[in-house]
Amino acid sequence: MKITSIDIFKAIVESPTPGWFPICVRVNTDEGICGWGESGIPVMSGRDATMTMISELAPCILGMDPLHHEVIGQTWYNGSYWAYGGGPIPFAAISALDIALWDIKGKATNLPVYKLLGGKLNSKIKAYASQIQLGWGKVDHPIVKPEDYAREARRAIAEGFTAVKVDPLWTDDKGLCTSPQRIYRTDGSDWEWKKLDTKYQLKTISDRVGAIRDAVGDNIGIVIELHGMTDVNTSIQIGRELDQYGCLYYEEPGQSMDYRYLKELHDNVKTCTATGERIGSLWGFKQFIENRAIDVAQPDLGVVGGITEMKKVCDYANAYDVGVQMHCMAGPIACAATLHIEAAIPNFVYHECLQWNTLPVFTKIGKYDDMLLPKDGYFEVSDRPGIGQELSEEAIAKSEIITVK
Structure with a gap:
């Protein structure tokens, strides 16, 4: 051939x-x-x-x-x-x-690819509802008040998800976007991610996460997302405040290319740390895994080097007792391929499901929809030959x- x-x-x-x-x-x-x-x-x-x-x-x-x-x-x-x-x-x-x-x-x-990778260790792929600070619905509508966070978390959990992910710093107390990464936004806030230095700002963030915990109870996981924008001092400050809510892990709480940064954070907060969506290759993850700077690796299949490199990262992480929750914000083909690897690894943690992953605008991109929509918070892997998806x-x-x- x-x-x-x-x-x-x-x-x-x-x-x-x-x-x-x-x-x-x-x-x-x-x-x-x-x-x-x-x-x-x-x-x-x-x-x-x-x-x-x-x-x-x-x-x-x-x-x-x-x-x-x-x-x-x-x-x-x-x-x-x-x-x-x-x-x-x-x-x-x-x-x-x-x-x-x-x-x-x-x-x-x-x-199917999962058989080529060694078989199905995980028969159903557990998913979490990602980025609920944008609202869990058909159109992004960034939320502000603690009761808004509680409402959107309940909406996601009602669909069967066993965990939610939230960036509680996404908007300020007026609903203005705080993130400098969203350069197309015109509603910029004067809150600075690297200078979150008032008790009021910290309390705003804490109240939002606390409202989610009160709304969903202790049987539901919460992932905290900071999109890699805070410095180490701010990350530790936020992390210590949010430790009281028993969150699953603390995602991208700083710049992702220096393991010493996350190691300092890891040693100063109780919540587990996670990063990796922007890192390419096993070489990129090696320092974080070997130095136990992270508890959960988050490689993106479409950035790390494909299935070949992803399997190497997962196996290396497993040798150091590090879990894997793959980042996934691409289209149906990448999502389908991601499910195959998640099914075949022993250190799988969660599959990421964004709000638009469940909308027709997303599902119509793929030829097959049987592995695009979660059922009661879980995904199933296709048994079609290959990855089982195409445009x-x-x-x-x-x-x-x-x-x-």
């Missing part, structure tokens, strides 16, 4: 999130088998750069055997030059293409397409 061409798709969809367009690939072969993959950067800076990067990496594998994923992986890693630094753009491109190779491998052997005809018709052959 030989690779004959690669199609790259920018799926143009009407998304609740401005500028969210999944970047997908289809790797075609001379035996008529094609494999689908997806990048983990569908939004914000880097989305179009990833599409270009895929088009630059694709020519070097034309004529190669798609079943030789390790050989091809080293070709990309060495040939891209910039991947040595763990950059998200090279690794997002590698990820999309690698997922497609595993899809081909599954179709060629008539097996729908509707999504293909609306896509910008680049073909490399």
